[in-house]
Amino acid sequence: MARNTTVQADANAPAITRLLAEFVATHPSRGWSDAVEHEAHRTFLNWAGCAVGAARHESVQAALAAVQMLQPAPQATLLGRAERVDMASAALINGISSHTFDFDDTHLRTIIHPAGPVAPALLALAEVTGASGRALMDALVLGVDVSCRLGNVMYPEHYDRGWHITGSTGTLGAAAGCARLLGLDADRTQMALGIAASQPVGLREQFGTMTKPLHPGAAARAGLMSALMAQHGYTASKRALEAPRGFVQVVSTKAAWHEATDALGERFEIATNTYKPFACGIVVHPGIDACAQLRAQGVRAENVERIELKVHSLVLELCGKKEPADGLAAKFSVYHGCAVGLIYGRAGEGEFDDAVVTSEAVVALRRKVVATVAEGIEEDQADVTAVLRDGRRIHIFVEHAIGSMQRPMSNADLEAKFHGQADAVIGAAGSQALIETCWGLGRATDVGALVSAGRAPD
Amino acid sequence: MARNTTVQADANAPAITRLLAEFVATHPSRGWSDAVEHEAHRTFLNWAGCAVGAARHESVQAALAAVQMLQPAPQATLLGRAERVDMASAALINGISSHTFDFDDTHLRTIIHPAGPVAPALLALAEVTGASGRALMDALVLGVDVSCRLGNVMYPEHYDRGWHITGSTGTLGAAAGCARLLGLDADRTQMALGIAASQPVGLREQFGTMTKPLHPGAAARAGLMSALMAQHGYTASKRALEAPRGFVQVVSTKAAWHEATDALGERFEIATNTYKPFACGIVVHPGIDACAQLRAQGVRAENVERIELKVHSLVLELCGKKEPADGLAAKFSVYHGCAVGLIYGRAGEGEFDDAVVTSEAVVALRRKVVATVAEGIEEDQADVTAVLRDGRRIHIFVEHAIGSMQRPMSNADLEAKFHGQADAVIGAAGSQALIETCWGLGRATDVGALVSAGRAPD
Numbered sequence: 048m049a050r051n052t053t054v055q056a057d058a059n060a061p062a063i064t065r066l067l068a069e070f071v072a073t074h075p076s077r078g079w080s081d082a083v084e085h086e087a088h089r090t091f092l093n094w095a096g097c098a099v100g101a102a103r104h105e106s107v108q109a110a111l112a113a114v115q116m117l118q119p120a121p122q123a124t125l126l127g128r129a130e131r132v133d134m135a136s137a138a139l140i141n142g143i144s145s146h147t148f149d150f151d152d153t154h155l156r157t158i159i160h161p162a163g164p165v166a167p168a169l170l171a172l173a174e175v176t177g178a179s180g181r182a183l184m185d186a187l188v189l190g191v192d193v194s195c196r197l198g199n200v201m202y203p204e205h206y207d208r209g210w211h212i213t214g215s216t217g218t219l220g221a222a223a224g225c226a227r228l229l230g231l232d233a234d235r236t237q238m239a240l241g242i243a244a245s246q247p248v249g250l251r252e253q254f255g256t257m258t259k260p261l262h263p264g265a266a267a268r269a270g271l272m273s274a275l276m277a278q279h280g281y282t283a284s285k286r287a288l289e290a291p292r293g294f295v296q297v298v299s300t301k302a303a304w305h306e307a308t309d310a311l312g313e314r315f316e317i318a319t320n321t322y323k324p325f326a327c328g329i330v331v332h333p334g335i336d337a338c339a340q341l342r343a344q345g346v347r348a349e350n351v352e353r354i355e356l357k358v359h360s361l362v363l364e365l366c367g368k369k370e371p372a373d374g375l376a377a378k379f380s381v382y383h384g385c386a387v388g389l390i391y392g393r394a395g396e397g398e399f400d401d402a403v404v405t406s407e408a409v410v411a412l413r414r415k416v417v418a419t420v421a422e423g424i425e426e427d428q429a430d431v432t433a434v435l436r437d438g439r440r441i442h443i444f445v446e447h448a449i450g451s452m453q454r455p456m457s458n459a460d461l462e463a464k465f466h467g468q469a470d471a472v473i474g475a476a477g478s479q480a481l482i483e484t485c486w487g488l489g490r491a492t493d494v495g496a497l498v499s500a501g502r503a504p505d
Numbered sequence: 506m507a508r509n510t511t512v513q514a515d516a517n518a519p520a521i522t523r524l525l526a527e528f529v530a531t532h533p534s535r536g537w538s539d540a541v542e543h544e545a546h547r548t549f550l551n552w553a554g555c556a557v558g559a560a561r562h563e564s565v566q567a568a569l570a571a572v573q574m575l576q577p578a579p580q581a582t583l584l585g586r587a588e589r590v591d592m593a594s595a596a597l598i599n600g601i602s603s604h605t606f607d608f609d610d611t612h613l614r615t616i617i618h619p620a621g622p623v624a625p626a627l628l629a630l631a632e633v634t635g636a637s638g639r640a641l642m643d644a645l646v647l648g649v650d651v652s653c654r655l656g657n658v659m660y661p662e663h664y665d666r667g668w669h670i671t672g673s674t675g676t677l678g679a680a681a682g683c684a685r686l687l688g689l690d691a692d693r694t695q696m697a698l699g700i701a702a703s704q705p706v707g708l709r710e711q712f713g714t715m716t717k718p719l720h721p722g723a724a725a726r727a728g729l730m731s732a733l734m735a736q737h738g739y740t741a742s743k744r745a746l747e748a749p750r751g752f753v754q755v756v757s758t759k760a761a762w763h764e765a766t767d768a769l770g771e772r773f774e775i776a777t778n779t780y781k782p783f784a785c786g787i788v789v790h791p792g793i794d795a796c797a798q799l800r801a802q803g804v805r806a807e808n809v810e811r812i813e814l815k816v817h818s819l820v821l822e823l824c825g826k827k828e829p830a831d832g833l834a835a836k837f838s839v840y841h842g843c844a845v846g847l848i849y850g851r852a853g854e855g856e857f858d859d860a861v862v863t864s865e866a867v868v869a870l871r872r873k874v875v876a877t878v879a880e881g882i883e884e885d886q887a888d889v890t891a892v893l894r895d896g897r898r899i900h901i902f903v904e905h906a907i908g909s910m911q912r913p914m915s916n917a918d919l920e921a922k923f924h925g926q927a928d929a930v931i932g933a934a935g936s937q938a939l940i941e942t943c944w945g946l947g948r949a950t951d952v953g954a955l956v957s958a959g960r961a962p963d
Contacts, residue, residue: 113734113736118580208750208755250755
């Protein structure tokens with residue numbers, strides 16, 4: 048029956064489903080600057096390290112156990128593991144793994160984690176189809192562009208409402224990327240976007256549970272399947288993104304349509320991707336950075352009398368846990384962050400192990416951190432002074448933490464982060480081989496060498 | 506960073522995730538009246554006929570072609586087909602098939618099609634696990650209760666906003682049913698609901714495309730996988746349904762929480778399920794019904810001078826196409842409906858074949874239908890007079906069409922509908938065998954006989 052609805056909708060939105068489909072299907076291979084191309088490689092490398100790093104986590108074990116009940120064909124590689132599963136399940140599992148430590152990447156304008164839904168779908172599809180590394184990198188740039196542009200259309204209202212924007216836009220990014228990798232024309236790419244539009248994934252309520260990393264995984268899986276269905280003639284609305292009862296207007300009251308197409312093919316969202324240097328809340332990062340700098344200047348924990356930390360009020364509000372009991376709690380403790388920054392010079396997932404969090408040395412140093420809120424310190428800054436036993440005071444001011452747009456992770460930083468996660472899973476030599484295949488991906492004949500390097504031995 | 510959000514949310518919602526999980530996990534087997542039990546069998550039988558009926562449709566072909574790229578294990582049956590695929594893919598394909606003709610069932614209060622997402626997930630899981638028919642029927646009643654109750658919580662705002670409510674609540678119904686069939690305890694059932702809550706499927710914009718039937722299929726698949734993941738220890742928010750950034754408040758501004766639990770375990774939503782007698786828009790049904798009654802009284806097309814049809818204005822507004830060019834258009838033509846009602850006495854998918862729509866006899870009779878809007882006729886009524894060549898006038902008034910709550914389809918009607926769809930696919934004897942296994946499902950040792958009957962020969 049016809050209903051008089053009170054939900055307002057805009058019937059005159061531009062045809063962004065078609066415009067994005069044409070862009071994805073027809074933009075020339077490597078039609079962008081060296082800087083974009085390099086950032087795409089950094090995005091993939093950082094993603095692969097995260098996927099290997101968490102490959103043995105209990106969330107991956109549980110998801111894989113469920114997938115194995117499907118008796119999947121051994122089509123595609125799970126990074127950091129020996130098992131092989133069908134390509135859609137590989138997209139799911141590698142997507143879960145890469146986001147499990149919350150240590151992957153961030154498109155800061157929308158807080159989308161761009162690689163998580165797109166890269167695993169592409170890697171699995173490329174492995175099965177024998178696609179070239181060039182084709183994969185093209186699909187990664189274009190897929191991330193679609194998801195982040197849709198994020199720009201809807202952020203922040205969509206996120207404030209409760210959607211985990213990584214998963215809700217990620218299905219579309221994965222579908223776009225997979226459509227490109229399959230070589231679909233604009234019509235079928237439009238259908239792939241349409242099929243994917245009906246399958247947004249992700250609620251913010253799930254933060255702190257295994258279902259948070261499910262979001263990029265399930266988005267990767269749904270996006271890949273949408274592209275495969277479109278390839279075989281499955282149909283969807285041609286206006287699935289922009290119609291009054293279509294994706295954007297159903298999941299967001301903000302719809303800045305121009306964001307979908309402004310400078311399309313000229314400005315690429317992947318160029319603004321950033322990578323987390325530390326596996327914890329972002330407001331803790333400046334303090335860790337400062338303490339790691341103290342360590343680099345020769346300061347050692349045993350010589351420290353006190354660490355004076357001045358921060359923005361938000362830092363203590365969000366991450367003020369003084370005596371975290373375990374690793375998860377420590378991710379929200381600036382005291383713990385400073386302690387491991389000074390002792391280890393880093394704060395990867397290993398520095399949030401329960402054993403580290405409860406170790407004598409870390410607990411002792413944590414208690415020497417005196418944090419105060421100071422006027423004039425921004426939330427992405429930290430003012431740290433180490434007061435040594437001999438009375439010396441060594442001062443560090445961090446204006447922008449490592450990993451920010453202003454101080455991006457260097458390639459060496461990314462490689463160190465990669466080793467820090469992946470060596471324990473596939474060994475240092477395996478990590479190095481995987482890193483090298485990632486840097487060379489744009490020139491690779493196929494992804495065979497990459498997945499061989501990323502696979503754990505039987 | 507913390508955001509001050511303008512999106513309002515209710516932090517004091519009752520713990521419906523837990524309450525529904527406890528209900529699904531602990532309600533006694535067959536803990537309901539004979540009437541509920543019988544309606545559950547009618548629901549399953551009607552669903553199975555629809556799934557067999559559309560098994561060779563191009564939407565099923567396209568979706569299956571995509572699934573076959575995963576090289577699925579031959580775990581589970583596709584109704585009406587010879588291929589076998591993994592159980593999650595079987596849930597997907599059977600869910601698509603059963604909704605393809607838009608001919609399945611309706612929970613009138615929410616216009617949810619209840620079986621589509623729940624039944625295929627349960628059938629596939631039961632086939633693989635060897636579950637009893639009793640366990641399957643229990644899971645069907647409880648799964649449908651969860652999805653329809655969540656529909657009651659959110660309807661109509663959620664639907665008006667643009668969600669295809671069958672898919673958005675169906676993921677949760679399928680997850681609940683599969684959790685029950687797996688024998689999960691309340692804790693794990695709660696996790697299954699939580700995992701499913703992040704995966705709502707379905708936009709109304711897709712109506713008229715293959716992605717509409719994808720909605721129950723994808724919901725079935727996601728719900729089944731959510732239950733399997735929960736079985737293996739995957740976690741989600743314990744308040745995924747009711748939290749401020751949880752399912753209900755993210756996808757609806759209406760949240761009538763009491764609907765989730767009012768008379769829980771006493772009133773079962775499946776008891777109010779209805780079944781479509783005709784494969785077309787619901788407002789056409791009274792006219793078809795009236796013309797089929799004329800035929801039963803001996804009226805034949807060749808003797809008809811004119812058919813005078815009086816209807817509510819909505820009927821012509823929604824379904825007033827005078828000269829439909831093909832089957833899809835004919836589904837929105839009350840003229841076509843009356844013509845096939847009188848000629849064939851029915852209006853199944855076959856009566857919307859392009860060949861029937863363009864046949865001389867149907868076109869000729871269609872042009873003899875004179876429809877007018879009349880005061881005092883409700884939208885679910887029809888006043889029809891056949892004016893014969895010999896001058897006689899035969900009058901039929903339909904107060905409530907067949908298939909409504911007031912005039913439910915009889916078991917014989919359901920069986921005739923079943924044969925009308927399924928005989929062409931698995932033969933009349935095959936259909937009869939499948940019908941009989943459906944009626945006896947609650948006493949069946951397992952679903953082996955049912956899937957044998959429903960499978961097409963190699």
